[in-house]
Amino acid sequence: MKKWGLIFLLLLYCAGCSSEQAINAASLPERQIKLTPRTVANDFFPKDIRVLALGDSLTEGVGDHEQKGGYVSRLRQQLLQHKGVRTLSVINFGKRGLRISKLDDVVHEHANEVRQADLIFITIGGNDMMKIVRSHFFDLSYTLFEKEQKRFAERLDHLLAMIRTYNQHATIVLVGLYNPFSNLLPNIPEINDVIKLWNNGSKAVLARYDRTIFVNVKDLFDGRDDVLYSDQFHPNEVGYELIARRVYEQLQQHEEMWLGSLEQ
Structure with a gap:
């Protein structure tokens, strides 16, 4: 009987201690815990990227002595090294001689491929300028190129609007013009100004649309015959490598644009 009495007293003592601890705990101020949300980097989850290449002979890769597919294939290899890219598929509709x-x-004609693309690369305009040269070789002037540039800009605007009707999310990358005409057009000393005029006009058109990037490559070719193919018009393998690097640099600077909204 004494044994049970001792156990009963011990239980009462423990219960008292627990109650006192509970009261003390209740009297303590609540600890405020703040969870700060952290932004997940765009490249944290690698993405599957679908690339569509449109345009002229530069997209096709004419002049690439190594037969590696011009700047598009070289750019593909660089993108595959990006930690934000899991897989990369490329469809290339580049065609020599194509004008805007x-x-x-x-x-x-390829609306389905346009709809599915995440990145759309375009090279266009070189053949439009060459058409002017061939049609007005003996009466070329800055004013003539200026007039034709306005028409080119209108067509570029129409092209971008059409692409956007098929695809609202893709990032559109337009590679600018360089000057291969310095040897061909000695009678037009303002040809560098003409190239700048066309590039600035194209850049202004792209600025009207979201998710667009203009890539200036003119400086890569200024005064450098070693980056041109034997026809002195198209890039050679060195020229295409320079273009690919410049485009990739621009994509790195705009990762939020082309990686940020893609699904994992």
Whole structure:
């Protein structure tokens, strides 16, 4: 009987201690815990990227002595090294001699590929300028190029609007013009100014649309015959490598644009 009495007293003592601890704990101020949300980096989860390349002979890779596919294939290899890219598929519709007036048809004929693309690369304009040269070789002037540039800008605006009707999310990258005409057009000393005029006009058109990048490559070719193919018009393998690097640099600077909204 004494044994049970001792156990009963011990239980009462423990209960008292627990109650006192509970009261003391209740009297303590609540500890405020703040969870600070952290932004996940765009490249934290690698993405599957679908690339569509549109345009002229530069997209096709004409002049690439190594037969590696011009700047598009070289750019693909660089993108595959990006930690934010898991897989990369490329569809290339580049065609030699293509002018901007014909690019609408390419987009329309391949609407499904346009819809599915995450990145759309475009080279266009070189053949449009060459058409002016061939049609007005003996009466070329800055004023003539200025007039034609306005028409080119209008067509570029129409092209971008068409692409956006098919695809709202893709990042569109336009590679600018360089000057291969210095040896061909000695009678037009303002040809560098003409190239700048066309590039600035194209850049202004792209600025009207979200998710677009203009890539200036003119400086890569200024005064450098070693980056041109034997026809002195198209880039050679060195020129294409320079273009690919410049485009990749621009993509790195705009990762939020082309990686940020893609699904894992």
